[in-house]
Amino acid sequence: MTSSVREKLLVYLLLSVVLIIFMTPIYLILVSSLKPAALMFSKPPAFIFTPTLDNYYDLFTMRPFHLQILNSLIVALGSTAFSLTVGTLAAYAISRIKSRWINDVAFWILSMRMFPPIAVVVPYYIIFQSLGLLDTPLALIIVYSTFNIPLTVWLMKGFFDEVPEALEEAAQVDGHGVFATFLYVTLPLTAPGLAVSAVFCFIFSWNEFLFALMLTGSKAQTVTVAVMSFWSSDAVQWGRIMAGSLVVLVPGVIFVLTCQRWLVKGLTMGSVKG
């Protein structure tokens, strides 16, 4: 066996181990969601059984799960879009303004991220109650953005720092204003940063549970809370929880795969000298 073949085998072996570690929970969720309730905790575990879609059927008939997915999508996409817009503009300003106090502003923004979320649950509840925003997607969009904006600002600042200012100067000399320069020159060059920020914002908003539980009731309930509602004091409906979890995975995976195109493009752009 030549050394290159041996190397390849080793790489594949390691990748397989990693893949097994990451995929086992997903496999268990998938299998459990297809099991009839009676076989859920059978000993020894049933590996061969007739799969059933009952859990999925119940998910969408017993609860308005499709509406809850829609709520989650509105909240996650809304917060992502808002955070990217505000965060990117703020990051650009922080990256370009040369002043002593701008670093203090940047650290103040970062400090938002360090705040323990649970400490602000009650104040948020009272504020949204007085504003009449309880149980609305807007409340969650606002709350999630307070966590997503600092992340976006710090990620994007790094990417803006990398864009040579000479390019912006060239655009200005070419007759473009500040906004056109930002939109057509600087922003396209930070596309990988935008993709990374979008992925982080979306995943955080999609997976968030605490605020969603506290600030929503029936109308604006998101999927994370909906899945947990199958866990009641009477019984834990594992099959439905598993089916819900699997459905919840899908939009996140689609979103990340969509952004991945830009992530890969960013990597190759950086690797070409000049």
Place this chain on the structure above:
Amino acid sequence: MSSVTLRNVVKRYGQVEVVHGIDLAVEEGEFVVLLGPSGCGKTTTLRMVAGLEDISGGELEIAGRRVNDVQPKDRQIAMVFQNYALYPHMTVRQNMEFALKPQRLSATEAEGRIGEAARILGLEPLLARKPSQLSGGQRQRVAMARAMVRTPKVFLFDEPLSNLDAKLRTQVRVEIAKLHKRLGTTILYVTHDQIEAMTLADKIVIMKDGRIEQIGSPEEVFSLPRNLFVASFIGSPAMNLMPGVVAASGGGAALTCGSLQIPAPNALSRVLKTAQQVTIGVRPSDIRLVSSDAATTSYDASIEVVEYLGTEALLNLSAGGQALVAQVPASDRPTAGQQNVRIAFDPDRLHIFDTQSGQAIRPGDCGHVESIGGRHGTRDRLHREAQV
């Protein structure tokens, strides 16, 4: 009407003044080169003209209009940057299109301009490529094409050749000269390379520490350097500078330099004062090798090193305790075993500077040459280039 006029232009960063009141008039169609060592303020000056740096004091006019507070986008200029500054996510064509966009031209006219620029600079086969797929020289040509399509009032070049290798530099230099000849647009060009300045410029502005030391045609700054800095900065190999003293003034004025007795230039005999401390400058190319029985005043020199350069040779000599470099035709260079030569130079080709002030001493002491600077065109540029 001047194309670009700077009047007492000052640049300060906080308390630190880096450009100290510059006055410069660039005529329509003129090729002006700002030349100086790094840190002399030449790039800062260019960036002030471009509008990329604020002007702390003074007046700046482009095409007769005061532009101190005008945005770069409204100054009707185009700039070629040191690192090209091509938009990496756009193709060559898109780079040019983007530069044209603010002018809101019709599609046919824009296409026409892009086509013409691409043809002139040989970029037609590269229009669909991105900057990362181009060589250094090609990128430089794209940067020039992008500036060209805008048909600006003034072209600004910020050390455009410094990132290219020596061979490519010569090629692109000729391209720039041709481009200027063809378009006739005013060019303000920054470089620290005197060869670029000498070959390209109609007028050279030599700067040091944020001040203009001399303005003049390449011939003027070379043959009539106004002060010691210009004398030592222009010319390669550099001018030989020797400390001396005026031994006798009036008719038959003479200078003493170490153990050398040198006749003073005739034209200066009236202005030199006895015992005046002077610095004597002689260009290496003005030193001749003569036979020992020659009629002219000549001096013994011992040979330290001979550098053979193909068509010519540089002789590192020691004469009367002074180190000198002589530039002679390679065929005249001393043979391998030769220890001594006899050298001579025409007294009228000497440059005499007052050591204390560093200023050149001129007949009648009217040594201000910046007023002479004028348009010389591109007529013998290629000839000059061949010489340098």
